[in-house]
Each structure stands twice: as C-alpha cells, then as structure tokens.
Amino acid sequence: MFLRHPALHAFDFDAAIVDLDGTMVDTLGDFSAALGGMLADLRLPAIAAASIETMVGKGSEHLIRSVLAHVGVADIEAVYPQAWERYQHHYLAINGQHARVYDGVCEGLEALRAQGLRLACLTNKPLSFAQPLLAAKGLDGLFEQVFGGDSFERKKPDPLPLIKTCEALGTAPARTLMIGDSSNDAKAARAAGCPVVLVDYGYNHGEPVQGVDADAYLGSLVELTATTPALSA
Ligand SMILES: O=C(O)COP(=O)(O)O
Numbered sequence: 001m002f003l004r005h006p007a008l009h010a011f012d013f014d015a016a017i018v019d020l021d022g023t024m025v026d027t028l029g030d031f032s033a034a035l036g037g038m039l040a041d042l043r044l045p046a047i048a049a050a051s052i053e054t055m056v057g058k059g060s061e062h063l064i065r066s067v068l069a070h071v072g073v074a075d076i077e078a079v080y081p082q083a084w085e086r087y088q089h090h091y092l093a094i095n096g097q098h099a100r101v102y103d104g105v106c107e108g109l110e111a112l113r114a115q116g117l118r119l120a121c122l123t124n125k126p127l128s129f130a131q132p133l134l135a136a137k138g139l140d141g142l143f144e145q146v147f148g149g150d151s152f153e154r155k156k157p158d159p160l161p162l163i164k165t166c167e168a169l170g171t172a173p174a175r176t177l178m179i180g181d182s183s184n185d186a187k188a189a190r191a192a193g194c195p196v197v198l199v200d201y202g203y204n205h206g207e208p209v210q211g212v213d214a215d216a217y218l219g220s221l222v223e224l225t226a227t228t229p230a231l232s233a
C-alpha cells in the first residue's frame with residue numbers, strides 16, 4: 001500500500017511497528033500518579049508532571065533514575081531497588097486510569113489494517129505494564145505482536161528491538177514503517193533500516209519533534225490513511 005502523507009509516496013509497506021506512550025496513549029497522568037506514590041513511600045519530594053514529561057521515552061529504569069536525581073537523591077543506586085519495587089506496585093495499581101487514547105489512533109490503525117498492513121506494538125514500557133494498558137484501552141486486538149522494553153536485550157534507541165520485531169512479523173525492515181513520538185523511535189528506526197514517521201503531540205524529551213530526523217511528522221494517525229485515490233494510486 002501507499003500512504004497518503006506527501007513525504008511517504010515513495011514507500012510501499014507490509015507492516016507497521018507502533019510505539020505506545022506518547023503515540024497511541026497519553027500516559028503522563030499514569031506516570032505522574034505512579035511516581036508520586038513511589039516518592040511518597042520513599043519520603044522524597046514530589047515532582048511536577050511537566051518535568052516527568054521530559055524524562056519519559058527510554059524505559060522505566062531510566063525514568064526512575066532521572067526522577068531520583070531530579071528530587072535530589074545523592075546515592076541513586078542505593079535507593080533504586082526499593083524505588084523500582086514501589087514504582088511497579090503503584091503503576092500496576094493505577095495502569096490506564098489516568099491515561100487516554102489520542103484522537104485518530106483507532107481510526108488510523110484500523111485503516112492501515114484494512115489495507116493489509118500487519119501491526120506490532122513496540123514500547124520501552126515493561127511488557128507487564130503494556131499488555132494490560134492496551135487491553136484496558138481496547139487497542140490489544142489491533143496487534144499481532146506486542147513487545148516491551150524488557151522483551152529484548154536492549155531498548156530503543158538501539159535498533160535491536162525493531163530488528164527483532166521485524167523478524168517476528170516476518171517483514172523486511174525497509175518495508176516496515178515505524179510510527180513513534182520521539183528521537184528514541186526515530187534513531188532505532190534509522191539504524192534498523194525502517195522508514196519512520198513521528199507524531200507531533202507526544203513526548204520528545206521536551207524538544208520539538210521536527211528537530212528529529214524522520215520521514216514525516218503527523219498531527220494524527222489518520223493522516224496515514226490512504227483514502228485519497230489521487231495520492232494512494
Ligand atoms: O516507557 C517509556 O519510557 C516510553 O515508552 P514508549 O516506548 O512506548 O514511548
């Protein structure tokens with residue numbers, strides 16, 4: 001199939017790999033609630049959601065270490081094991097309750113599937129957080145494969161998770177489109193040889209996503225649908 005977006009006319013795809021946080025679901029409220037519970041349990045100061053937003057995208061371990069540094073913990077590794085245990089406890093208790101699916105996600109992905117693309121979800125979130133979240137938001141049925149930040153030896157921006165996801169789908173990276181919201185998705189895609197589009201409404205470490213090397217930037221996943229014959233032919 002051909003995608004409608006002007007920058008993508010040259011590409012022909014068999015599958016798409018879709019990021020979760022900041023691309024399909026706005027999870028900042030969940031991150032904020034879980035980290036708030038963790039910090040309270042550790043008797044540490046609270047952190048604002050705006051600060052958390054800049055730290056999301058490289059997985060839970062990186063997020064927890066960044067938050068501990070931000071609130072002034074000197075010996076992060078000494079606190080880390082308990083912080084991770086408390087974070088996991090709180091996240092699983094509220095998973096999805098302070099999160100919402102972005103406009104256009106279901107329509108966009110259903111249209112890609114209707115045109116024959118195979119879909120996988122690849123997130124840096126732990127798989128045990130990702131699976132219940134997708135199910136709670138009614139997104140789980142869209143994907144043949146779901147992989148988390150702990151599914152492979154390394155996380156995005158390393159290309160390994162994308163290469164492994166292409167292998168699981170049985171598709172060539174050059175014919176597998178990465179759809180993400182951050183430099184982690186784009187760097188991983190470039191290194192794996194996958195074309196990549198980025199949404200402009202997610203979390204990119206506080207930086208405008210247009211500054212990241214990608215094939216196109218989207219305001220909504222519906223922009224990926226090939227409903228315009230003149231453009232999709
Ligand atoms: O957990 C994170 O850091 C973000 O996960 P993502 O890969 O779905 O954006």
Ligand SMILES: [Mg+2]
Nearest residue numbers: 019021022181
């Ligand atoms: Mg993301």
